[in-house]
Amino acid sequence: MGYIGDEIMGTSKGYLPPTGYLWSDVKRDVTKMVKDNFTDASVEKAVSSFAKVLDNSRSSGGNAGQAIESGKKVVGFIDAVRTYGFDGALEQAGLAHLRGQSTKNIKEGLLKYFSEGGNEFYNSISNQTMNELLREMLKGVKDSADYEEVIKSIDSGSFIMEFIIKFIQNCFFANFTEKLLTLFENLGKYDMAERSVNTYIRNSIEAKYSKQQIQFIDWNGIEGNRILNDMFKKCLNILSKWGEING
Numbered sequence: 001m002g003y004i005g006d007e008i009m010g011t012s013k014g015y016l017p018p019t020g021y022l023w024s025d026v027k028r029d030v031t032k033m034v035k036d037n038f039t040d041a042s043v044e045k046a047v048s049s050f051a052k053v054l055d056n057s058r059s060s061g062g063n064a065g066q067a068i069e070s071g072k073k074v075v076g077f078i079d080a081v082r083t084y085g086f087d088g089a090l091e092q093a094g095l096a097h098l099r100g101q102s103t104k105n106i107k108e109g110l111l112k113y114f115s116e117g118g119n120e121f122y123n124s125i126s127n128q129t130m131n132e133l134l135r136e137m138l139k140g141v142k143d144s145a146d147y148e149e150v151i152k153s154i155d156s157g158s159f160i161m162e163f164i165i166k167f168i169q170n171c172f173f174a175n176f177t178e179k180l181l182t183l184f185e186n187l188g189k190y191d192m193a194e195r196s197v198n199t200y201i202r203n204s205i206e207a208k209y210s211k212q213q214i215q216f217i218d219w220n221g222i223e224g225n226r227i228l229n230d231m232f233k234k235c236l237n238i239l240s241k242w243g244e245i246n247g
Contacts, residue, residue, distance in 0.1 A: 022056060025049045030176050034183045038196040047200055048242030050172055055236040057122075058229070064171065067126035068232045069225060070116040071163045074130065075156045076219035077114070086148035099144075106147065107138055125174050129167045133159075160228065161211045164235050169198045201239065208238045 029046040036042035058065035080089035087099050098109045111134060115127040137154065141147050173180075173194065180193055209231075217223055 022053045026053055030179060031183065038192055043196050043200045045242050047197060048240050051236045051239035054171060055240060058232060064122045065229065067122040068164065068167060069228055070126045070130060071160050071228055072219045072224050073114050075159060078151055078154050078156055081148060081151045086144050103142055125170050126167060129163060129170050133163055133166055158211045160231055164232055165202050165205055168235065169201050172197055205235050205238055209234055
């Protein structure tokens, strides 16, 4: 079972999606997806129903919309590194104590700084997503110079888009890993579900929504919130349009 499955199963243990007509639709469509052996149409329908639930949570001020805002810290830090250098950005972020530390300590300190506080369900998924993405990006760095080079090379728009894609993928399996496992005869089926759903989410978003070039944004202000929420909404709208993706 892949990384997402292992981590999300821990996050979602004992969690059941809320009730209501939207969630009922998702549960039914997820079950049908398994029974149909993950045909393209069944995966599209299950993801579409789930995207509508996430969009409803976002627009009603739910935790999903709030959790995505954790991306502001990262893009704000990226901008600070470009302006002040890596050590200067650490000071700006109140992380001067990390200067001169080992690579491991710096990485763990940054991951902790970028994580959102609280134990809310979607905040936990957001933190896991951020950790997963940053560990991939910072893999192999050896010192402050490497950190500065890697972080300066990150495009803010591409980072946010990747974060949103992974967040939506992780949200799906955080809500439905336990239900899926009850429907499977073996764990190989879970791997199939993970590949099918994650591939569909990524391909659909990347095909319909180009990564934006984002510069000169105040990520601590209203503009940063607006851009993040707008990108999240557009991605969810793309996934919600069942039957139109490939039309």
